[in-house]
Amino acid sequence: MRLFSYAILGLWVLAVVAGYLFQLDPNTINLNVILQGPTTQYWFGADDLGRDILARVLSGVEMSVLVACIVTIVTMIFGVLVGMLAGFYGGRVDSVLMQVTDIFLAFPGILLAIAFAAVLGPGLGNLILALSLTGWVSYARLTRGQTISLRSRQHVLAAESLGAGVPRLLFRHILPLMTSVLVVEAAYSLASVMIAEASLSFLGLGIQAPDASWGAMLRDAVRFMLVAPHYVLIVGACLMSLILAINLAGDYLRDKLDVKREME
Amino acid sequence: MFLLHRSARFFTVVFGVLLLTFLLIHLVPGDPVEVMLGESASSADREALRAELGLNQPLLQQFGIYLNKLAHGDFGNSIHTRTPIAELIKTRYPTTLRLAMLSLCIGLFVGIPLGIYSALKSGRWQDILVTIVSVRISAVPAFWLGPVLMLIFAVWLGWLPVSGMESNTSIILPALTLGFGLSAILTRMTRTSLLEVLNEDYIRTARAKGLSERVVILRHAMRAALLPIITIVGLQMGSLLAGAVITETIFSWDGIGRLLVESIERRDYPVTQACVLIVALSYVAVNLFTDVMYRLADPRVRMT
Numbered sequence A: 001m002r003l004f005s006y007a008i009l010g011l012w013v014l015a016v017v018a019g020y021l022f023q024l025d026p027n028t029i030n031l032n033v034i035l036q037g038p039t040t041q042y043w044f045g046a047d048d049l050g051r052d053i054l055a056r057v058l059s060g061v062e063m064s065v066l067v068a069c070i071v072t073i074v075t076m077i078f079g080v081l082v083g084m085l086a087g088f089y090g091g092r093v094d095s096v097l098m099q100v101t102d103i104f105l106a107f108p109g110i111l112l113a114i115a116f117a118a119v120l121g122p123g124l125g126n127l128i129l130a131l132s133l134t135g136w137v138s139y140a141r142l143t144r145g146q147t148i149s150l151r152s153r154q155h156v157l158a159a160e161s162l163g164a165g166v167p168r169l170l171f172r173h174i175l176p177l178m179t180s181v182l183v184v185e186a187a188y189s190l191a192s193v194m195i196a197e198a199s200l201s202f203l204g205l206g207i208q209a210p211d212a213s214w215g216a217m218l219r220d221a222v223r224f225m226l227v228a229p230h231y232v233l234i235v236g237a238c239l240m241s242l243i244l245a246i247n248l249a250g251d252y253l254r255d256k257l258d259v260k261r262e263m264e
Numbered sequence B: 001m002f003l004l005h006r007s008a009r010f011f012t013v014v015f016g017v018l019l020l021t022f023l024l025i026h027l028v029p030g031d032p033v034e035v036m037l038g039e040s041a042s043s044a045d046r047e048a049l050r051a052e053l054g055l056n057q058p059l060l061q062q063f064g065i066y067l068n069k070l071a072h073g074d075f076g077n078s079i080h081t082r083t084p085i086a087e088l089i090k091t092r093y094p095t096t097l098r099l100a101m102l103s104l105c106i107g108l109f110v111g112i113p114l115g116i117y118s119a120l121k122s123g124r125w126q127d128i129l130v131t132i133v134s135v136r137i138s139a140v141p142a143f144w145l146g147p148v149l150m151l152i153f154a155v156w157l158g159w160l161p162v163s164g165m166e167s168n169t170s171i172i173l174p175a176l177t178l179g180f181g182l183s184a185i186l187t188r189m190t191r192t193s194l195l196e197v198l199n200e201d202y203i204r205t206a207r208a209k210g211l212s213e214r215v216v217i218l219r220h221a222m223r224a225a226l227l228p229i230i231t232i233v234g235l236q237m238g239s240l241l242a243g244a245v246i247t248e249t250i251f252s253w254d255g256i257g258r259l260l261v262e263s264i265e266r267r268d269y270p271v272t273q274a275c276v277l278i279v280a281l282s283y284v285a286v287n288l289f290t291d292v293m294y295r296l297a298d299p300r301v302r303m304t
Helices: A002-021 A053-089 A091-106 A112-122 A124-151 A154-161 A166-202 A216-223 A229-257 B002-026 B034-036 B043-055 B061-069 B084-118 B125-137 B142-156 B168-198 B201-208 B213-251 B256-265 B271-299
Strands: none
Touching: A002 A053, A002 A091, A002 A229, A053 A091, A053 A124, A053 A166, A053 A216, A053 B034, A091 A124, A091 B002, A112 A166, A112 B002, A112 B256, A112 B271, A124 A166, A154 A166, A166 A216, A166 A229, A166 B142, A166 B213, A216 A229, A216 B142, A229 B084, A229 B142, B002 B061, B002 B256, B002 B271, B034 B043, B084 B125, B084 B168, B084 B213, B084 B256, B084 B271, B125 B168, B142 B168, B168 B213, B201 B213, B213 B256, B213 B271, B256 B271
């Protein structure tokens, strides 16, 4: 399974590089091949405007990975800060911060991200903002739990009694001990952010035309499903293969770093 | 004591949800009234809408008015249809509920038996197969599963209607789309939970008494194994409600999720606000309910 996931991830990297080398253009329109199935010239067929689906899938994967990486980094930094403060100080600070996370968790799944994206308006920046505004909560929860258990470790108490300040305690003595947990969480969250991004784009709230995005492509593909089933099947299979590979890589990291994950 | 504590938490969360949905409209970049009506609207129209939404008053007062209206079941009017939002919700909500309930049934009736089967065959190839399939299926997003099911059962086989709500069988495909992921998660949970219970002493006792395997599993083991499953079902109701937004859009199912998407497309923000609020509150209520049920069902945690 591990080799399988590496193989898929490697294949995607190769494909994107190859896309650049052969200068596949995702926006070239060829009206003669509208909704045509796979051929030797268009390996994945053509979409409703006669654009090469392969080229668009490749440009979509870049966008998707870019959004997922930015969102994961932003949410991780913010969530970890909130979680460490709540776990370290406890008491009033903790209960206020946890009540805030409770409120965010009251909105199921991507509902809050949909709501934010809806009022902020479509576009790449707003998409990233909407996903970041809602994504930090799981990191905050995770980090809080970790901080509480690490807070009373002897080396932390020793550093504290030697006069180390709070930032030093948090960043030198507590944070390094939870990197493996955070790395595993980040791997899974890459996959879930990609799904969330695709969902928002599917609803027309994310990346806008003519930029390629998997969600938006699926949205078009569903509309033309009766005449061109290859479109929806190919784009969906691409998305699934990447999500699957990232999740498998996450499983591998989890086993290797020996991290127990809560059932979500 | 537990009930008191839990309901206190419930009310802070509900208050927070109300506050956050109230603030949504203030997140609109620029002037929300202009965004909603478009640039061509006359200034009189804009002022009228601004007054109707109470946007010309101080923020705190606006929130007070918002809460007061909600307490009277008044969600305001839709900008697009000019009808009360409460009416829209009243017609759309039961449709979503019907879909969610059927998906839940599919999830339960597929997931739990499959989980039991997998646990009983633990370590054998049947178990490994079920586990691999269920782990992977739970990662399939609705916006792909939906179209694929539609393609197979409606377009190629022609057994079921493609979309819409005209026929009685219209509900099957969207319900399958939503129920599929849930059943995969329930399979995994039932398997883990049952395997844990099967190692307990009282199961050995039950077997030693000469009870049939069927009675041991269904009466003795499943009773204990069901507890964590209750919690998961409660939590999964959330993804069911959120998944309904996408599934309803794919299958043109006139529920609250589709209403949400339509309202976003028309920039009908009061309706968007109301839909988000209703879905979030349903989820909070379901979670409170499962929490209380769980405590009542398990004497060990009743006192804490």
